[in-house]
Amino acid sequence: MKLLVTGGAGFLGSRLIESLLQPDARDLLPPGARLLSLDLSPCPLRDPRLASVVGDIADRDLLSRLVGPDTALVFHLAAVVSAQAEQDFDLGMAVNLDATRALLEVCRHQARAPRLVFASSLAVFGGELPRQVPEELAPLPQSSYGTQKAMAELLVADYSRRGFVDGRVCRLPTIAVRQGRPNAAASSFASGIIREPLAGLPSNCPVPLDTRLWLSSPGKVIDNLLLAARLDGVRLGPRRALNLPGISVSVGQMLDSLERLGGPGTRGLVGEEPDARVAAIVCGWPGDFEVERAMRLGFVRDSDFDAIVRAYQNEASARA
Ligand SMILES: NC(=O)c1ccc[n+]([C@@H]2O[C@H](COP(=O)([O-])OP(=O)(O)OC[C@H]3O[C@@H](n4cnc5c(N)ncnc54)[C@H](O)[C@@H]3O)[C@@H](O)[C@H]2O)c1
Numbered sequence: 001m002k003l004l005v006t007g008g009a010g011f012l013g014s015r016l017i018e019s020l021l022q023p024d025a026r027d028l029l030p031p032g033a034r035l036l037s038l039d040l041s042p043c044p045l046r047d048p049r050l051a052s053v054v055g056d057i058a059d060r061d062l063l064s065r066l067v068g069p070d071t072a073l074v075f076h077l078a079a080v081v082s083a084q085a086e087q088d089f090d091l092g093m094a095v096n097l098d099a100t101r102a103l104l105e106v107c108r109h110q111a112r113a114p115r116l117v118f119a120s121s122l123a124v125f126g127g128e129l130p131r132q133v134p135e136e137l138a139p140l141p142q143s144s145y146g147t148q149k150a151m152a153e154l155l156v157a158d159y160s161r162r163g164f165v166d167g168r169v170c171r172l173p174t175i176a177v178r179q180g181r182p183n184a185a186a187s188s189f190a191s192g193i194i195r196e197p198l199a200g201l202p203s204n205c206p207v208p209l210d211t212r213l214w215l216s217s218p219g220k221v222i223d224n225l226l227l228a229a230r231l232d233g234v235r236l237g238p239r240r241a242l243n244l245p246g247i248s249v250s251v252g253q254m255l256d257s258l259e260r261l262g263g264p265g266t267r268g269l270v271g272e273e274p275d276a277r278v279a280a281i282v283c284g285w286p287g288d289f290e291v292e293r294a295m296r297l298g299f300v301r302d303s304d305f306d307a308i309v310r311a312y313q314n315e316a317s318a319r320a
Contacts, residue, residue, distance in 0.1 A: 001030065001032070001033040001034070001070050001072050002033065002034050002035075002036060002068065002070050002071045002072065003020065003028065003029060003033065003034070003035045003036065003071070003072065003073045003074070003075075004036045004038060004066055004067060004071060004073075004074045004075070005017055005020075005035070005036070005037050005038070005074075005075045005077065006038045006039070006057050006074070006075070006076050006077055006078035006103065007038075007039055007057075007076075007077030007078035007079060007119075008036075008037025008038060008039050008043045008052065008077070009037065009039035009040070009041040009042060009043045009044065009052070010039065010077060010078070011175075011178055011179075011180065011183070011218070012077055012119065012175070012218065012221065012222065012225075013037065013039065013043070013075070013077045013078075014037075014043055014044055014045060015218055015222050016075060016077070016222055016225055016226075017035065017037060017043060017045055017050065018045060019222050019226060020035060020226075021035070021045070021047050021049065021050065025226065027230070028073065028226065028229055028230070029049065033049070033072075034049060034050075034051060035047075035049050035050045035051070036050075036051050036052075036053055036066055037050065037051070037052045037053065038053045038055060038057060038062075038066060038078065039052075039053075039054065039078060040054065040055075040056065041054065042054055053066060056099075057078045057095065057099040057102075057103065058094050058095060058098060058099040058102065060102045060105075060106070063102055063103055063106045064106050067103075067106045067107060067110065067114070068110065069110050069111045069112060071107070071110060071114045072112075072114060072115065073114060073115045073116075073117075073229055074103070074107065074114050074115070074116045074117070074165075075116075075117045075119075075225065075229070076100065076103060076116060076117065076118045076119065077119045078095065078099070079095060079096050079119070079149075080092045080095045080096055080145070081145065081183060081184050081185040082121075082123060082143060082145040082146075082184075082185050082186045082187065082281055083184050083185060083186040083188075083277070083278070083281065084184040085143070085144050085145035085148060086143055086144050086145060086186070086281065089144055092144050092145060092148055093144075093148060096145065096148035096149065096152060097148045097151050097152060100118070100152040100155065100156075101152075101155055104116075104155055104156065104159045104164065104165060107159070107164060107165045108159060108164035108165065113163055113164055113165050113166055114165055114166070115165070115166045115167075115168075115229060115233070116156065116165045116166065116167045116168070117167075117168050117170065117225055117228045117229050118152065118153070118156050118167060118168070118169045118170070119170055119172055119225070120149045120150075120152065120153050120169050120170060120171045120172065120241065121145070121146065121149050121171060121172055122171055122172070122173060122174070122214055122243070122285055122286060122289075123141060123143055123145055123146035123149060123281075123285060124139035124141050124146050124149050124150040124153065124171060125137060125139055125140065125141070125146070125285065125286050126140050126141050126142030126143070126146060126284045126285070127140040127142060127284075129286050131288060132288040132289060132290055133243065133286045133288065133289045133290065134290050135243070135290050135291075135292065135293050139153070142281075142284045143281050143284075153169045153240075153241050156168075156169050156240055156241075157169070157238070157240045157241065160233070160240050161238060166233045167233075167240050168228045168229075168231060168233065168236060168240055168242070169240050169241040169242065170224060170225060170228050170242055170244050171241060171242065171243045171244055172216070172221055172244055173214040173215055173216040173221070173244055173245075173246030174187045174190050174213050174214060174215050174216070174246075174285075175191075175215075175216060175217070175218050175221055176190040176191045176194065176213075176215050176216075176217070176254075176308065177190075177191045177194045177195050177217070177308060177309065177312040178191040178195070178218065179195070179218075179312070179315065179316065179319065186277075186278050186281035186282050187213070187282055189203070189204065189205060189206055189207070189278065190213055190215065190251075190254070192204075193205050193251070193254065193255065193258070193270050194254065194257075194258050194262075194309060194312065195312070196269070197258055197262055197266040197267070197269040197270055198258070198262050198266065198312075198313065198316070200269070201269065202269045202270075202271065203269060203270050203271070204270065204271040204272070204273050204275075205251060205255070205270050205271065205272050206273065206274055206275030206278040206279060207251060207274070207275075207278065207279045207282055207283055208251070208274075208279075208283075209250065209251050209252035209255070209272070210250050210251070210252060211250065211251050211279075211282065211283055211287070212248055212249065212250050212287025212288060213248075213249055213250075213251065213254075213282075213285075213287055214246040214247075214248055214285070214286060214287055214288060214289060215246050215247055215248075215249055215302075215305070215308065216244065216245070216246045216247070216301060216302060217302050217307075217308045217311050217312070219311055220245075220300050220301055220302055221244070223300055224244050224245070224299045224300060227297075227298055227299055227300075228242070228299075231297060231298075235297060242293065242294050242297070242299070243289045243290075243291055243293075243294060244291070244294055244299055245289075245291045245294050245295060245299050245300065245301035246289065246291075246301055246302075247301055247302055247303075247304060247305065247308075248287050248288035248289075249305045250287075253305060254305055255267055255270060257305045257306050257308075257309050258270070258309065260306065261306060261309045261310065261313065262309075
């Protein structure tokens with residue numbers, strides 16, 4: 001039996017693999033099963049059950065070699081993230097849409113339809129939005145990234161309807177606080193305004209302080225991706241896409257948490273230089289969602305933003 005994680009060297013992909021290798025994930029990765037990471041770079045983890053394949057997800061031949069009749073589960077996380085997909089239209093289409101379709105096609109031709117968990121994003125929503133996004137709101141993306149994710153979501157739903165895969169789509173909140181360095185996501189600042197000042201470094205907040213974000217810690221998102229993999233597809237019916245739970249927080253409230261938990265002076269390290277390019281993407285995303293359906297299915301969220309910052313601080317000191 002085989003599991004595949006695309007984007008396995010990325011921030012979430014490598015954490016997901018770390019969790020899959022733990023004893024409490026034995027139901028997903030039983031003894032004797034193999035775990036494959038596919039990414040442009042090697043997965044940083046080492047384990048005899050893990051094979052790190054360095055390659056391009058747009059390479060259909062490679063996908064055909066990696067996915068076989070014994071592939072039970074695919075986590076599809078490889079993507080060109082928001083700001084980069086906006087900057088490089090062709091690359092975003094090739095990776096976020098064309099390669100997703102190629103992956104689905106390879107899955108389709110297996111004797112047994114694999115379970116597939118697709119990491120989508122709240123960026124599928126946009127336009128005139130109510131204060132809180134209702135469960136059934138139709139996607140209306142306002143960026144190429146959101147459009148590519150929305151198209152891929154529809155493909156996952158149709159391939160599932162036809163029985164080619166057993167898909168589930170998780171629309172991820174913005175993830176904060178990310179360990180490591182800034183990335184090419186337009187929402188990268190949501191981690192930077194906490195992570196950098198906690199390390200004594202300056203940072204910049206490019207959007208107005210009353211901008212509301214829908215946030216989740218990395219830990220809760222990994223729990224939710226694992227839960228999505230365990231869920232019986234019948235419980236989703238034809239509605240394969242789920243808005244994952246998060247918490248609705250304004251950027252100003254995030255900075256209040258920083259001051260409370262990081263100590264005096266940390267807030268002062270955050271500048272407020274507007275960036276129209278970032279604001280054009282992030283300020284169009286919804287900042288609050290109704291998530292009763294996901295909560296009923298057992299998905300989880302953080303209690304508040306202080307808890308997210310504390311979890312980040314604990315992990316940072318454990319990794320230091
Ligand atoms: N982090 C967030 O806030 C967030 C929010 C919503 C959705 N998501 C989605 O979750 C997934 C994981 O996000 P992340 O934060 O870990 O991003 P990340 O950039 O750390 O990871 C994405 C990985 O995909 C890989 N990749 C890109 N192009 C590839 C290609 N052609 N072939 C193979 N691998 C390729 C990259 O090398 C990278 O390691 C993505 O699909 C992203 O769109 C993330």
